[in-house]
Amino acid sequence: MKLKFPLIAAFVAILSLTACGGGSGDSGGSAPVNANNPAALVKTDNTLGTGAEAVSGKTANVTYTLWLYSAATADHKGTRLESNTFSFKLGTNAVIPGFEQGVTGMKVGGKRTIEVPSSLGYGSGGTSGVPGNAGLVFEIILNKVE
Incomplete structure (x- = not known):
C-alpha cells in the first residue's frame, strides 16, 4: 500500500504529458x-446591481482590482497588480476591449469578475507590469452611470 500514492502521481504526470500533443514543428502562425x-x-456577476445600466455612450464610474490570470489558482487570481477608481465613456476605446466588454451591461451597485484573454487586453506586447x-482578472464594482 505504500506504493499506491507515488504510482498514482506517476500515472497522472504521464497522462498530463501525453495531453500536451506532438510537436509537428508547424505553428501555423498562431500565437x-x-x-x-x-x-x-x-463574465461572472457576483452581485447584481439595480441601478442604471452601463451602455455605449454613457460614462461609467468603476472601482476595480486587477490580477494577472493564473490557471494554478481556483479563482484564477494570480499576482495582484493594482486597485483604482476612475470614470470612462463606454464606446470610445478609452480602456482595453475586455474591460469595456466586461463593464457593458452591468447595473449600478453590481459587482462582476471578468477574466480577460490577452487578445482583449494588452496582447503580445504587454504593458508596464x-x-x-498574459490574461487578466478584474473585479469591478459599478458605482455610477451618467
Missing part, C-alpha cells in the same frame, strides 16, 4: 500557447 491566459472573455500574452 504561443500560454496556460495563464483564458481562452475567451468570462503586465507581460505579453
Whole structure:
C-alpha cells in the first residue's frame, strides 16, 4: 500500500504529458500557447446591481482590482497588480476591449469578475507590469452611470 500514492502521481504526470500533443514543428502562425491566459472573455456577476445600466455612450464610474490570470489558482487570481477608481465613456476605446466588454451591461451597485484573454487586453506586447500574452482578472464594482 505504500506504493499506491507515488504510482498514482506517476500515472497522472504521464497522462498530463501525453495531453500536451506532438510537436509537428508547424505553428501555423498562431500565437504561443500560454496556460495563464483564458481562452475567451468570462463574465461572472457576483452581485447584481439595480441601478442604471452601463451602455455605449454613457460614462461609467468603476472601482476595480486587477490580477494577472493564473490557471494554478481556483479563482484564477494570480499576482495582484493594482486597485483604482476612475470614470470612462463606454464606446470610445478609452480602456482595453475586455474591460469595456466586461463593464457593458452591468447595473449600478453590481459587482462582476471578468477574466480577460490577452487578445482583449494588452496582447503580445504587454504593458508596464503586465507581460505579453498574459490574461487578466478584474473585479469591478459599478458605482455610477451618467
